[in-house]
Amino acid sequence: MSKTEFGKGCHLHLIDGSAFIFRAYHALPPLTRKSDGLPIGAVSGFCNMLQRYVEGNHGPDAPTHVAVIFDKGSHTFRNDMYDLYKANREAMPEDLRPQMPLTREATHAFNIACEEKEGYEADDIIATLAVQARAAGGRCTIISSDKDLMQLVGDGVEMYDAMKNKRIDRDGVFEKFGVFPERVVDVQALAGDSVDNVPGAPGIGIKTAALLINEYGDLESLLDRAEEIKQPKRRQTLVDKRDQIELSKRLVQLDEKTPLDFTLEDLEVRDPDPDKLLAFLAEMEFRTLTKRIADQLGAEAPTITDKVAPEAEAVTVEDIPFDATKYECVRDAVALLKWVDQIREHGWVAVDTETTGLNEMIVDLVGISLCVRAGTACYIPLTHRDGSADDLFGSDELAEGQMPLNEALDILKPVLEDPAILKIGQNMKYDSKIFKRYGVSVAPIDDTMLMSSAMHAGEHGHGMDTLSDRYLNHTPIPIKPLLGSGKSAITFDKVPIDEATAYAAEDADITLRLWQHFKPQLHRAQVTTVYETLERPLVPVLAEMEMHGIKVDREVLSRMSNAFAQKMAGLEAEIHELSGETFNVGSPAQLGEILFEKMGLEGGKKGKTGKYSTGADILEDLATEHELPRRVLDWRQLSKLKSTYTDALQTHINPDTGRVHTSYSITGATTGRLASTDPNLQNIPVRTEEGRRIREAFIPEPGNVLLSLDYSQIELRILAHIAGIDALKQAFADGLDIHAMTASEMFDVPLDEMTSDIRRQAKAINFGVIYGISGFGLARNLRIPRSEAQGFIDRYFERFPGIRTYMDDTVAFAKEHGYVQTLFGRKIHTPEMSSKGPRAGFAKRAAINAPIQGTAADVIRRAMIQMPAAIAHLPARMLLQVHDELLFEVPADHVDETIDVARCVMEGASDPAVKLDVKLTVDAGQGANWAEAH
DNA sequence: GACATCACG
DNA sequence: GACGTACGTGATGTCC
Numbered sequence: 001m002s003k004t005e006f007g008k009g010c011h012l013h014l015i016d017g018s019a020f021i022f023r024a025y026h027a028l029p030p031l032t033r034k035s036d037g038l039p040i041g042a043v044s045g046f047c048n049m050l051q052r053y054v055e056g057n058h059g060p061d062a063p064t065h066v067a068v069i070f071d072k073g074s075h076t077f078r079n080d081m082y083d084l085y086k087a088n089r090e091a092m093p094e095d096l097r098p099q100m101p102l103t104r105e106a107t108h109a110f111n112i113a114c115e116e117k118e119g120y121e122a123d124d125i126i127a128t129l130a131v132q133a134r135a136a137g138g139r140c141t142i143i144s145s146d147k148d149l150m151q152l153v154g155d156g157v158e159m160y161d162a163m164k165n166k167r168i169d170r171d172g173v174f175e176k177f178g179v180f181p182e183r184v185v186d187v188q189a190l191a192g193d194s195v196d197n198v199p200g201a202p203g204i205g206i207k208t209a210a211l212l213i214n215e216y217g218d219l220e221s222l223l224d225r226a227e228e229i230k231q232p233k234r235r236q237t238l239v240d241k242r243d244q245i246e247l248s249k250r251l252v253q254l255d256e257k258t259p260l261d262f263t264l265e266d267l268e269v270r271d272p273d274p275d276k277l278l279a280f281l282a283e284m285e286f287r288t289l290t291k292r293i294a295d296q297l298g299a300e301a302p303t304i305t306d307k308v309a310p311e312a313e314a315v316t317v318e319d320i321p322f323d324a325t326k327y328e329c330v331r332d333a334v335a336l337l338k339w340v341d342q343i344r345e346h347g348w349v350a351v352d353t354e355t356t357g358l359n360e361m362i363v364d365l366v367g368i369s370l371c372v373r374a375g376t377a378c379y380i381p382l383t384h385r386d387g388s389a390d391d392l393f394g395s396d397e398l399a400e401g402q403m404p405l406n407e408a409l410d411i412l413k414p415v416l417e418d419p420a421i422l423k424i425g426q427n428m429k430y431d432s433k434i435f436k437r438y439g440v441s442v443a444p445i446d447d448t449m450l451m452s453s454a455m456h457a458g459e460h461g462h463g464m465d466t467l468s469d470r471y472l473n474h475t476p477i478p479i480k481p482l483l484g485s486g487k488s489a490i491t492f493d494k495v496p497i498d499e500a501t502a503y504a505a506e507d508a509d510i511t512l513r514l515w516q517h518f519k520p521q522l523h524r525a526q527v528t529t530v531y532e533t534l535e536r537p538l539v540p541v542l543a544e545m546e547m548h549g550i551k552v553d554r555e556v557l558s559r560m561s562n563a564f565a566q567k568m569a570g571l572e573a574e575i576h577e578l579s580g581e582t583f584n585v586g587s588p589a590q591l592g593e594i595l596f597e598k599m600g601l602e603g604g605k606k607g608k609t610g611k612y613s614t615g616a617d618i619l620e621d622l623a624t625e626h627e628l629p630r631r632v633l634d635w636r637q638l639s640k641l642k643s644t645y646t647d648a649l650q651t652h653i654n655p656d657t658g659r660v661h662t663s664y665s666i667t668g669a670t671t672g673r674l675a676s677t678d679p680n681l682q683n684i685p686v687r688t689e690e691g692r693r694i695r696e697a698f699i700p701e702p703g704n705v706l707l708s709l710d711y712s713q714i715e716l717r718i719l720a721h722i723a724g725i726d727a728l729k730q731a732f733a734d735g736l737d738i739h740a741m742t743a744s745e746m747f748d749v750p751l752d753e754m755t756s757d758i759r760r761q762a763k764a765i766n767f768g769v770i771y772g773i774s775g776f777g778l779a780r781n782l783r784i785p786r787s788e789a790q791g792f793i794d795r796y797f798e799r800f801p802g803i804r805t806y807m808d809d810t811v812a813f814a815k816e817h818g819y820v821q822t823l824f825g826r827k828i829h830t831p832e833m834s835s836k837g838p839r840a841g842f843a844k845r846a847a848i849n850a851p852i853q854g855t856a857a858d859v860i861r862r863a864m865i866q867m868p869a870a871i872a873h874l875p876a877r878m879l880l881q882v883h884d885e886l887l888f889e890v891p892a893d894h895v896d897e898t899i900d901v902a903r904c905v906m907e908g909a910s911d912p913a914v915k916l917d918v919k920l921t922v923d924a925g926q927g928a929n930w931a932e933a934h
Numbered sequence: 935g936a937c938a939t940c941a942c943g
Numbered sequence: 944g945a946c947g948t949a950c951g952t953g954a955t956g957t958c959c
Contacts, residue, residue, distance in 0.1 A: 584956095584957080586955095586956060586957070587956085587957055587958080588937090588938060588939070588956095588957080589938095589957075589958075590957095608937090609936090609937070609938090611937090611938085613938085614938085614939085615938075615939065615940090616939075616940070636939080636940080637940090639955090639956090640939080640940055640941065640954095640955080641941090643954085643955055643956075644940085644941070644953095644954055644955060645941085648954075648955080665952095668952075668953090669951060669952060670951080671950085671951060671952095673943085673951060673952075674952095675951090675952055675953070676942095676952085676953080677953065677954090678953095679953090679954080680941085680942085680952080680953045680954065682941095682942060682943075682952075682953085683940090683941040683942035683943085683952080683953065683954085684941080684942075685941060685942080686941090686942075687941085687942080691941075715943090767949085767950090768949060768950095770949095770950070771949045771950040771951090772948095772949070772950070773949070774947095774948060774949060776947070776948055776949080777948060777949030778949075780948090780949080781949070837946070837947095838946060838947055838948070841946090841947080841948055842948070842950095845948080845949065845950065846950065846951090848950085849949090849950040849951075850950085850951090852950090853943090853950065853951060856943095857951095882942075882943070883942080883943045883951090883952090884943065885943085
């Protein structure tokens with residue numbers, strides 16, 4: 001094999017292997033190999049990091065040479081100089097030790113050079129190679145954030161912090177040390193390092209060290225001229241501890257002449273051997289990663305055994321009992337700092353906030369609970385009020401024994417924002433919005449609610465009580481007795497601190513246990529990708545949209561409310577006149593009596609409660625013969641618009657922001673769709689002219705416009721792809737009117753002779769197909785005889801036989817597996833599939849619909865997740881999502897650019913995970929309000 | 935709190 | 944052969 005000589009134009013990547021391993025070990029729960037219980041969490045994380053590294057290595061700056069460098073053994077030449085070097089290092093965790101050789105194997109499996117040398121630290125090898133690369137005229141990037149390596153930066157050598165996605169150059173080093181790389185060892189020699197047990201000069205930290213070095217030029221001059229230092233204590237230290245400081249310098253100085261038995265040329269980038277790589281991953285039983293890499297390499301994924309070692313399963317059972325009396329109430333900084341230490345030790349923490357209500361945009365923070373391992377949790381009360389005080393104003397006084405809110409946040413903020421510490425929550429969107437309002441940006445996160453949704457959508461809800469009952473066999477302390485109900489209900493800040501501690505700390509304890517239960521299961525359920533690409537990344541995106549809100553013009557709504565009230569009064573009088581008595585028009589029961597008893601109209605009883613049904617479709621039929629039903633329909637429309645929209649929306653305008661802030665439920669819909677609440681901004685009227693005008697109240701800030709981009713026929717396009725209907729695909733490719741095309745195919749009418757009525761019928765059929773069509777349903781929708789509707793359906797299946805195959809296959813799959821899947825791997829469980837009677841029909845249709853609706857939901861989720869970065873350079877904001885539509889607010893002079901970018905993201909949202917046979921098309925609209933934009 | 939009704943995709 | 948149905952949501956008002 002001929003090797004390219006390393007030289008100008010070459011780019012060497014050096015990966016700090018030990019850093020990768022420790023980061024992987026602390027970021028993941030203690031995973032074990034299913035078949036024999038071998039600990040493999042760190043190996044798994046390590047492989048994922050390598051994989052992500054390889055994936056990201058394309059483009060102009062790709063490396064030509066690469067190696068992963070490891071530490072070997074614990075005794076190095078530095079121990080010979082100073083026997084206490086790294087003496088206070090904790091022993092390697094028991095479950096990490098057996099994983100060390102596996103990480104080397106993993107590196108070989110990826111066909112990346114893997115180097116280590118007895119007696120030397122990885123840092124020395126890295127230093128030697130970096131210097132060699134520089135000398136040969138090439139460049140070098142050290143993938144690590146270790147400050148000990150910063151002395152190497154400069155002149156073609158850079159560092160890259162993969163975690164923070166940040167390059168570190170000479171300026172970056174200066175930021176960290178206050179000196180440029182060539183003086184870093186001098187500063188380190190003075191400042192010492194408690195982690196590595198480098199003594200340094202007592203009482204001198206990095207800041208002081210940099211100051212001294214910058215003043216005297218370098219360490220040697222400083223020590224020689226130490227007598228000139230003005231501060232007596234500092235002078236004394238430098239004089240007395242000269243030997244210790246010089247030793248420290250030798251300890252931190254990297255050895256750039258490590259003898260190596262390989263050359264730079266040996267590190268040339270090589271493609272992995274698919275067989276070897278996949279065999280290793282399969283041996284580790286990494287199901288998701290094996291499959292993903294197999295797909296990428298175009299190779300077949302090896303099968304992975306499903307057998308479970310009996311002893312391996314037994315140890316996973318959680319035996320620690322819940323005990324609310326063991327929870328700690330943290331009342332001062334000293335106690336809190338102990339918790340911070342524990343959090344840093346573990347690398348993760350379960351967090352829960354207690355607040356004065358449920359609206360994150362309004363409520364106040366009352367307390368915070370933390371948990372680092374099952375049974376070990378605390379509550380930090382912060383703003384509890386003293387309700388027990390006798391004087392009248394007692395309830396406004398802060399209760400005794402709480403640390404100041406700001407002090408607690410100052411201590412917790414670095415932890416909550418630390419990229420190396422995982423914050424675990426149940427519905428973290430809520431807590432991160434609360435924290436955000438107090439200036440804390442929580443990241444990175446895991447969310448047990450989203451994990452449950454990824455694994456169990458369709459099986460049950462994902463609230464904490466449900467999950468705890470189901471998976472921990474423990475019923476949480478109910479909140480009701482603490483807060484009371486009705487008029488006498490209190491807010492959490494009025495709950496006595498001891499009761500609050502038991503309740504709040506338990507929530508964090510439960511959350512941590514759920515996480516430990518769920519995290520290893522994500523892999524087994526094959527939904528890690530769903531969780532990591534479609535669920536978790538949505539949290540910050542939605543949090544930002546919700547907090548930003550949308551401006552609503554109260555005046556417009558108020559005027560409409562008045563107009564509606566007037567019209568309703570008129571209609572009500574007419575209705576009473578026509579019926580001959582005054583009654584509550586809003587009562588379906590009273591209306592039914594009048595229509596079907598007093599007036600004797602046709603259209604009998606229905607409903608389980610024995611009441612007459614007076615739904616819009618029934619009244620619509622009656623309206624052809626009588627005036628009263630029409631009036632009632634009109635009244636109902638106005639009543640709906642007024643109560644649900646023009647009145648209610650006003651109450652949702654936030655007094656501080658003047659905007660309306662909805663809340664999206666990520667797990668609300670089983671299919672993966674979002675749901676919008678408080679208020680629901682996904683059902684603002686649009687279908688009728690009067691209703692549509694409500695959208696005129698949704699407006700941009702002055703100088704801005706509202707921008708609406710929506711997917712055209714996304715569900716039908718996805719159906720065409722999934723069911724493989726060539727005629728439909730072709731029609732979309734040709735940009736045809738899809739409903740007209742369907743009508744033409746079905747009724748043999750040429751497109752140029754199409755009538756709106758025939759097209760309308762075809763449209764109903766197309767939608768019916770998406771919903772799991774039935775003759776009855778179509779008949780009712782089109783108001784045609786059932787036999788005729790059945791004829792349409794038969795004909796449709798004749799013309800598009802692929803549709804029937806899709807439906808049959810989907811139902812069969814659901815029956816066999818108990819779930820169906822979207823194109824992106826989201827699973828929707830169908831537990832009702834095995835039931836008998838009418839429920840089976842529902843389950844069937846839901847199973848047919850779920851992959852279509854769910855895939856469309858996945859697509860727009862992907863677009864939303866990409867959007868913030870895509871529009872970061874623009875002054876545009878994403879405000880709302882309405883299933884297939886995204887609404888933006890943008891200054892008028894950036895409209896076209898925003899449309900281009902957002903459309904590009906939306907139309908390409910399925911790439912590269914899924915290659916659709918059908919192009920996705922996005923329509924755009926803009927205007928001075930939502931009615932104009934849509 | 936169940937139910938009916940109706941707003942959206 | 945009868946059953947009793949379009950899929951997915953949330954908010955409101957009535958009535959018990």
